[in-house]
Amino acid sequence: MAKPKLHQGTEAMGRHLTADVLVVGAGPAGASAAAWAARDGRDVLLIDMAPFPRDKTCGDGLTPRALAELDRLGLSDWVREHPVTHGLHAFGWGHDQRLPWPDGGSFPKYGSVITRAELDHRLVRHAEDCGARTLLGVHATGVRGDSGRIASVELRSPTGDSVAEVSVRTVLVADGVRSKFGTLLGRRWHRDSVYGTAMRAFMRVEQQHDWLIAHLALPYSEGETFPGYGWVFPLGESGGHHQLKGSGPLVNVGVMAYAAKGHELNSGLRPHLDRYVAEVRDSLGLSGEIMLAKSALLPLGGAVSNVAGQNWMLIGDAAGCVNPFTGEGIDYALETGRLAAEHLDEHDHSATWPHRLNYEYGPMFAATRRFARGFFKPKVMNGFGQTAIRSQRGMNTGLRLIANLIDPADKDLSARLAKLGGAFAQHRATRKPFLTSPTDIANTPEALCNQN
Ligand SMILES: Cc1cc2nc3c(=O)[nH]c(=O)nc-3n(C[C@H](O)[C@H](O)[C@H](O)COP(=O)(O)OP(=O)(O)OC[C@H]3O[C@@H](n4cnc5c(N)ncnc54)[C@H](O)[C@@H]3O)c2cc1C
Numbered sequence: 001m002a003k004p005k006l007h008q009g010t011e012a013m014g015r016h017l018t019a020d021v022l023v024v025g026a027g028p029a030g031a032s033a034a035a036w037a038a039r040d041g042r043d044v045l046l047i048d049m050a051p052f053p054r055d056k057t058c059g060d061g062l063t064p065r066a067l068a069e070l071d072r073l074g075l076s077d078w079v080r081e082h083p084v085t086h087g088l089h090a091f092g093w094g095h096d097q098r099l100p101w102p103d104g105g106s107f108p109k110y111g112s113v114i115t116r117a118e119l120d121h122r123l124v125r126h127a128e129d130c131g132a133r134t135l136l137g138v139h140a141t142g143v144r145g146d147s148g149r150i151a152s153v154e155l156r157s158p159t160g161d162s163v164a165e166v167s168v169r170t171v172l173v174a175d176g177v178r179s180k181f182g183t184l185l186g187r188r189w190h191r192d193s194v195y196g197t198a199m200r201a202f203m204r205v206e207q208q209h210d211w212l213i214a215h216l217a218l219p220y221s222e223g224e225t226f227p228g229y230g231w232v233f234p235l236g237e238s239g240g241h242h243q244l245k246g247s248g249p250l251v252n253v254g255v256m257a258y259a260a261k262g263h264e265l266n267s268g269l270r271p272h273l274d275r276y277v278a279e280v281r282d283s284l285g286l287s288g289e290i291m292l293a294k295s296a297l298l299p300l301g302g303a304v305s306n307v308a309g310q311n312w313m314l315i316g317d318a319a320g321c322v323n324p325f326t327g328e329g330i331d332y333a334l335e336t337g338r339l340a341a342e343h344l345d346e347h348d349h350s351a352t353w354p355h356r357l358n359y360e361y362g363p364m365f366a367a368t369r370r371f372a373r374g375f376f377k378p379k380v381m382n383g384f385g386q387t388a389i390r391s392q393r394g395m396n397t398g399l400r401l402i403a404n405l406i407d408p409a410d411k412d413l414s415a416r417l418a419k420l421g422g423a424f425a426q427h428r429a430t431r432k433p434f435l436t437s438p439t440d441i442a443n444t445p446e447a448l449c450n451q452n
Pocket of ligand 1 (some may be wrong): 024025026027029030047048049050056057058060061062063069107136139140141174175176177180181198199200254294295296297298315316317318321322327328329330331333
């Protein structure tokens with residue numbers, strides 16, 4: 001595939017720009033927020049430090065929850081041009097189970113897999129179609145304001161020599177896992193709660209599958225079990241990525257491990273990925289070399305505080321909106337983009353946005369965070385996993401719970417029990433997802449204090 005022409009956006013860099021809503025970061029969270037805000041008739045500027053298409057380290061798996069959001073945005077016909085997945089095929093402890101995506105809830109009964117190079121570029125184009133202006137290849141590097149409100153955001157070109165100032169009413173911060181811009185505003189990520197570290201790569205495969213494949217109970221060191229899982233997700237023929245060599249069907253292959261401060265992995269992820277690929281290469285028909293292996297951190301389960309100020313809100317990974325058990329976050333990124341757009345008429349987001357996030361995701365994130373922290377200890381994992389993987393019914397219910405395929409509107413028994421368990425876990429959590437505890441210093445950056 002030839003190198004695509006890079007998209008720099010619809011707006012030219014100028015010294016003084018204005019926007020009713022400035023969105024920093026054009027991944028799924030930012031592009032979704034920009035599309036929803038522009039649909040409501042707002043003047044939106046969406047910026048990203050990368051020109052598009054750009055690679056993003058990810059497993060590229062889209063759950064039914066993500067597809068429901070893409071459908072809401074009006075992109076389901078486009079999604080259907082890509083591979084469809086029927087559910088999860090889980091392997092471990094000498095057994096395997098096919099777990100179809102759950103029936104009867106509020107989400108579609110299928111998923112998909114699309115490279116982030118392709119998905120994110122399509123979302124940026126969609127935001128433009130909805131009326132958002134875009135400026136790609138510029139960094140948000142600073143803020144000016146007073147009394148805690150952002151008045152303008154400073155943008156710089158990659159070389160740092162061209163500087164622009166954007167006067168804003170509201171800023172949506174969608175700058176991903178490390179969220180440097182969010183940190184400048186006071187965001188804090190609490191890594192003493194569980195977090196993830198994952199490595200993805202691409203490979204060719206002899207025959208395309210239509211299930212997400214996950215392997216638990218991978219070997220680690222000295223007879224221990226790897227505290228995470230390996231995956232192989234089907235990508236179809238091209239994958240929409242110009243750096244991939246060869247021809248034939250592609251898969252995204254990777255490993256994810258769980259960690260917490262003081263419980264880090266005993267090595268980098270590359271040896272674990274190599275070992276996993278060696279183990280499944282023949283049985284899954286993987287062929288050729290491992291391409292574009294890259295790793296990144298995952299902020300799990302809302303373990304972030306100071307997620308909003310008077311006229312700014314964090315969304316997506318920046319707010320720690322990643323499923324604590326599976327590590328998927330594209331769905332939450334798309335959702336939080338839509339939810340934040342609903343709050344844009346408010347005068348002050350400092351209290352309303354953390355509470356909205358806590359209401360939407362707090363119970364499930366608190367419960368799954370606790371479960372992941374316990375489950376991925378080798379002894380617990382082996383004892384529980386060996387029993388669970390034999391039970392199709394238990395695993396089906398488990399998939400619905402851990403993949404959070406439960407909607408507030410769902411009223412069936414497992415949905416009710418999950419909500420009850422979530423409320424209990426949230427009540428017991430020492431650190432409530434998204435909420436700022438008295439020990440977190442809510443530091444208003446100097447640039448936002450009164451300047452006279
Ligand atoms: C290895 C791995 C595998 C994963 N697999 C899956 C999976 O299979 N399914 C799933 O649902 N999730 C998966 N995830 C999680 C998923 O990738 C994230 O949850 C998702 O990308 C979050 O989207 P976002 O829009 O919040 O952030 P991002 O997609 O990270 O987008 C942030 C954007 O902000 C831009 N940016 C950053 N700083 C600035 C700045 N100062 N100025 C301008 N622009 C800026 C960046 O260039 C980037 O484009 C995986 C993550 C990893 C690491």
